[in-house]
Amino acid sequence: MRSTKLVATLGPASEQKDVMRELIKAGVNVFRFNFSHGSHEEHGGRLQTAKELNIELGTTVGYLLDTKGPEIRTGEFESKSVLIKKGSTVRISMTPVLGNETYFSVSYPGLYDDMKIGDTVRVDDGYLELVVVEKDEEKRELVTLANNTHAVKSRRGINIPNVVLNMPFISEKDREDIIFAAQNEYDYIAASFTRRAEDVIAVREILDAHGGQRVQIICKIENQEGVDNVDSIIEVADGIMVARGDLGTEIPAEEVPVAQKHMIQSCQARGKVVIVATQMLESMQKNPRPTRAEVSDIAHVVYDGADATMLSGESAAGDYPLESVSIMAKIQERIEHEVDYERLLENGLKGSYDQNNSRLLSLEALGHSASKIALEFNGSAIFAYGYDVAKQAARFRPACPIVAFVDNYRQARGLALYYGVHPIVRGDFMTAAQLLVTNQIGTAGSLVVVLKDGELTLKTL
Template sequence: MYKRTKIVCTMGPACDSDETIREMIKAGMNVARFNFSHGSYDEHHGRIERVRRISKELGLPVGILLDTKGPEVRTGLLVDGKKVAVKTGDKIVVTARPTSEDFHGTAEHISLDYLALPSEVEKGSLILIDDGLVALEVESVSGQDMTCVVKNDGLIGERKGVNMPNVNISLPAITERDRQDILFGLTENIDYIAASFIRDGESVRGIRELCRENGGEHVTIFPKIECALGVENFDEILEASDGIMVARGDLGIEIKPELVPHIQKEIIAKCNAAYKPVITATQMLDSMQQNPRPTRAEVADVANAIYDGTDAVMLSGESAAGKYPVEAVKMQASIALETEKYLPAHAPLEVPADAHGTRVVNNVVGMSAVNMATTVGAKCITVPTTTGRTARLISHFRPNMPICAFSRHEWAVQQMIMYWGVIPHQAEITQGTVNGTIVKAIETAKELGYVEAGDLTVATAGDPRMSVQLEDKVSSTNVAYVAQVR
């Protein structure tokens, strides 16, 4: 059996050793996530180099994902660095000012580092601290001071994250720090960017332009949907993106948590319809930071995301800082394998109603390949591809056999790692003829152990002699073959 759902693992102190990374990759890690809210460039460089070296040793490709810090708001320093206790009904003054040693907060007066906030909140606005563990309600504003009422007992720590639900903050989606982090990532030849707190399509286009101007034209961009504006403007964000991450942690703070499951389903469905990969993230196996086994609710959460149609599931603190990083990957892989047994043989084989031109041709070829493979019981679908687009198309139809994709371009192979059901390999399989290319691709699949002599496979290809010219574009993939392995 092979796992079709991809696993994204956050790297951190818990998985710094060669042996741990090796076991995580063998257990099913497909993409290594580097959270640039934490760590130095030297630390990230060392971890990226380690993942790539071990991936190469194992012969198992692993993608590299840079997750931006994004426009964050944090609490300031506190007296003696100690957390302060607040009680329901207490009054507390929150001052918007730069974090510095000049001011240390107390239970009666704290600071946060977003200077424009007093002009953007109003009476009744909520300020949520440390993932919503402490809620403050704004009562009045005077200059940079906001007098608030504490809504629940709790502890406030320094440099903790702050969320303001339903407040349209004016922080740029891509900060100067993010720009520098992305430029660093491009020097490391990253494969993907997960862009935090994206609120509109223009922000995605800005990141793409930054990448293109600095040699990163093949980097794929996954906006993170984690605020109300991101949900409201989702359609334009999706159109501008290469894929989406459903970042349920902050999303469940910025909006009512009970709305998150439905929004997750809607986002996944829209990504599936747009043929773009989607990652479901945050707290999937959260208890495994401390425990060797997950709760039953966490198992159901992972399984339901797969039933919804997610391409990938993600581990955050479980792999970066937890006690059981390898076990968490094994568990997520095991849940995926078991859940995939109950998925349909393939997704509905239909051309989208809004498809036209080359998209119709591409859909028909992809549909035909999946239908043929299912009908004849093919062992795999063999896909020679230059850019990875054909593999992504076939992935959309969710066949129940491996999609073995081959490209001579390393960047295309790295992109395909994220596609559901696709097993990508870098190989030069293009021959002088279409038949020659197909034979070479099937021979390579056999050498790698995906098929044996006598097995049936379905192969896609592009025959330039019969290419379809529509809307001044050429549909490069235009044929699908059933072949028996020799």
């Protein structure tokens, strides 16, 4: 029973029911629905399939809707691919034009106003870098110089490092998608390009207004502004996604692992979910085996105690979606045997709650005590009776599974991302004991730490 959870993105390579079934069996805990692509009808079909499989397999795989967010893209080009050469002058238009090697348009007209001479424009995950050398006021065009050679296609992503953009955080499309999440029982919403705490509150207001009070908000940190405000974002969010793709083009590459480690530690200390994403098994889009660097990347995330790792293109559009899930799950499971759980236990104490919130303080104490006892006395499991107490136990990263007794499947899916938590709906002690024995976690006489009705007791299987 792995503690680190696995998120897999659905797409053309994995949307078939038979493939999704095998992905669940291979270890997927949460399916990600990428709303940067596809219609509500398309995603609704995938969601229905996931719901049917949860019933068929008796699983509680969660559903995560990932918004498009306030992104900037290039416009259309005259040909399939346009080669922009190093040293060439490229004009960026704020009005739609059919682009070529000397000019192209962007989807955000306000870019002209936000930029100044000397600022950098990174296109297509940063593979093309342009520097603003002039602003043409009459035509409202940015005149740039190419720092390198790269072939660009239509609708490629654009990143603007170290510039605060005045784009609205929630577009009309995002608003419709957030409402769709609320009305279709998604468990999590990943808010792309979250920049400040106010962005989280805006998403929460839309969700609550449309019956989505139980949808948890996972904020994607993808630019310098988000990194700078991450601690205040964590306070109001349910979790964080370390979205290393855009983040790596917005901030210096060497700063990404520093930011990643800080976010993992800060989220754990505050009892919030943290997912590490992007390029974890990138080579497996075309190859059946990962690189050694990719294996080490996943291993270090597990060592640091992240709640989950995520597959994007590997499972959505790659040639080896099932193999990617299987290998990621194997790496997680193997490395968990080497984790310094005492260090993670102590890190869980570094956060703080409002001292007037006696309920949360009580749950915190129970979670810490249970994890400490399980670690020191080699407990086989923690049995947590209730949704909130299971979340607090996960905060302290116990070295054993947390079996969470919950009232319904919505609560169970709401725990799908949390470290070490394995929900049982309307189960009892014997049901949970059988689960441990079946998974070879414990035997007769094994110690179990029980959290129930605000009390901690010790029992044996």
